[in-house]
Amino acid sequence: MYAVRRIGFKFASLILLFMLTWTSFGAYPTSAASTTNYSNPINTAGADPYVMLHSDGYYYFTRTLGNRLDIWKSRSLTAMDLGERKTVWTPPSGLKDIWAPEIHNIDGKWYIYYTANTGCGDDCRGVYVLENDSPDPLQGSWTDKGKLNTQYAGLDGTVFDHNGRLYFLYAAYGDWSGSHGSAIAIAPMSNPWTLDGDSSILTKPEYDWEMKGMPVNEGAVILKNQGKIYLVFSASACWEDDYSLGILSADAASDLLNPASWTKSEQPVFAKSAANGVYAPGHNSFVPSKDGTQDLIVYHGNNNPGQGCGPRPTRVQPFTWNEDGSPNFGVPTNGPLAVPSGDYRIEAEHGTPAKALVKEEAGASGGKVVRLNNTNSSLSIKDVIVPEEGSYTLNIRYSNTAGPDASEQVSVNGHPAVTVALPHTGSKEYATASIQVELKKGYGNVIEFAKSKHAVDIDYIELAGSNTFSIKPGAEYKLINPNGGKALSAIDPNAAGEVWTQMKDDSDGGAAQRWKIALNEDGTYSFVNPDSGKALTVIDPAAAWGRAGLAEYQGLDTQKWKLVDTGNGYCKWYNAQTGKALDVNGAGINSGADVGTWQDIPGGPAQFWLLYRLD
Template sequence: MCQSMSFSVVPRYLAPVLLAVLLGSSAAGGPGPGPGPAAAGPTFTNPLLPSGPDPWVVQKDGFYYVMVTTGNSLVIRKTAKMSELSQAPATRVWSPQPQHENTRNVWAPELHFLDGKWYIYYTAGPDGQNCCGGQRSWVLENASPDPTQGPWVEKARLASPGADFWSIDMTVFELRGKRYALWSGQEAGSDQQNIYISAMSNPWTLTGPRTLLSKPEFEWELNGTPKVNEGPEILQHKGKTFLIFSASHCSTDTYALGQLTLTGRDPLVASNWKKSPEPVFVNYAASFAYGPGHNSFFKSKDGSQDWIIYHANNNPREGCGNPRSPRMQQFTWNRDGSPNFGKPVATGKPLARPAGE
């Protein structure tokens, strides 16, 4: 599937203009004025930025680091307050080199702090490919305390030993002292996207075979072509582990979030995961939220609240491109310990800032 089709068809002479809009700056790596209005008083409004598919947030040492898909580079925004993301400087930390295997269609970056270093996992493919034909998962490494500073080193392309497979949307998580990778991939000869898992021996190496955890099967997962499960993200709460993923093709307004629940100890055993038969977060026209998905999670500044950040389109039939904007809202927990995301909150509606801001 082409996760960000409009990025891949932008002519090269327009790419700097598009990137400047996404960065809020005309200078590579330089801070610029925020592309959205400043948060005022005790409230904020969605969207957080006018554009920003596949939003990812990680917290460390009092700061939030945010990444979104730009299509042709990797950019980090650093802020002490998520409600003021539009004012955060945007720093371009990596750009691909021409004629490499990771030159085009740079999607879904995630920043993780592992074993004392920063790592960025991202999707990219080679020049000369169509929108998605050569997509693979890659990882960069940075030993600096601040990921917006210091050199980023190209570390590896991630694949199972002896295997080379199409993969996008890679994320990593830890459970009971072991580390795992999750991603969206395909079987040979098929363009259907499934969710896979593999163990990791270090932040840049997969070990053992990949295991298929989820494939499109329910009606709400089968909208559009090809059939899609993608954007896996782990959510852990009070000893329970949930895998939240995006389903149906991103070109549809019915792109939505689904949920797997880990019911056994070993996450590498497919039968230890139970899929919810209904989606857990869906489009809501009254809130101008079409195709909500590809999310991540974070805690409020004081640690008392749980928040989801996701992208959605303002209008129907806007598809997989630049109009997708990042939005955030607080969520709660059901009595059985599962997350309750509610409905997408309306754009422009004043919301209380995350606690502690």
């Protein structure tokens, strides 16, 4: 919940720095990106994660950025960081510390609840709400509904519906445990932006595990199961490795506004695992798998001890239920883990049909199918996401009662269509047909079906495959720093002499953001901006933070870069002369942040890059 700044230091010798950096490469795991398995964390920075699965088949995700609100939209939970991302709101003057946003859909409208203050710290910190009536929260406009009328200053607001009544939970500031801290408060709501009554304190810090660093109960979220309601909250200060989760339980038929209705756990139910390398796990949300067969906890946690309230990348793992109906979250883990069930499945009804029939069908995966029943029937499925560029198996679940020789035309990303045979299945029976397809990394893939012979019901498509990150020498790429979502850009690349680089809004292939990557004889790579012919160069290599820019290519070591695959689709680049990593200054997330080189920071979000091929 608190912003941190990188604290740098110098080694006595650049030679020593070079040796230490280059011998640290083995610390980064490398593995093929797969639709079957994944590893935590799922992003490089992800404090206060909130995710929901909407009826349109997309996951929507928010996290703390500090100075704006971004929404991620993805058909896969574990590949969320590769999904579409958009800044939907920036604060007006005077509003700061934008924390813990949550996106909700209530009665067909979108709401984002976020924490902010007006400059006087905790005393004027509160929860604010935005509203959007567009079917897609990345479209339309967000209307400011103002600050919620909470009884106490506070943070970490969330809403839930129970028996047709809307409730609001937040972390209320006060001296609840003898010194300044926070407790979980509840209040009824008359609408999604107005409280309708006083706040009741449901839990305050009282056990040692809730008072590490500061007496804190925060980040409340609700689970329901077997006639019980569970309120899961985070305890202790976020900068403590012992930040953890506690739980309250109440009978679903009880008065939820009455503190006496709730029973509190005496021990944390989810805490650090030094053995697994996860520290300070907390501020979570819950979401089902795409097919509804698994329950998942989404939380932030540090990779190493003592990292405090820093990037806190997001983690996802399944949880189970105890015999008494209470949740069993297990132990935080980095995996590898099996991808949540159906994570790379897309229901046909979540595509865009044209002159086709969307019909309910009891045996279908999502309860519906798309029937391509006319000569010009088609189905377009956009935003098809995969974790890495390469070949995948496209599995098509279908039902064919029309004839033994039915087929469909299938095209991928505008390439020529292929004919896929869909043999007879019998009434209300399903089968799977498979073809190999080539897909781009990320969400920018489109798969289209066109009726060929006989009417066929399409239930869903599902992708399967595993591909290792690699560079195609001579190809053009854009480089995205996932922390801010901005692209590495040359500032006026055709200007005479040296040109600086900065992070800019992703133009998806604008001339200043295109980089032709050449493989050098020594195994390093060079980045050349095709528009100017100049190479990415460390302009001042002797500086502690060496500014990166463009200069005429001369084959210098300052223009050569060592690639390290860090897993999960990310990579790092180390300069051949200095051994330092390509770095966004100050881990900046805004357009205009400078780019240079800095000593390797394991887990540092300023130094991770996503590469997307443009040709």
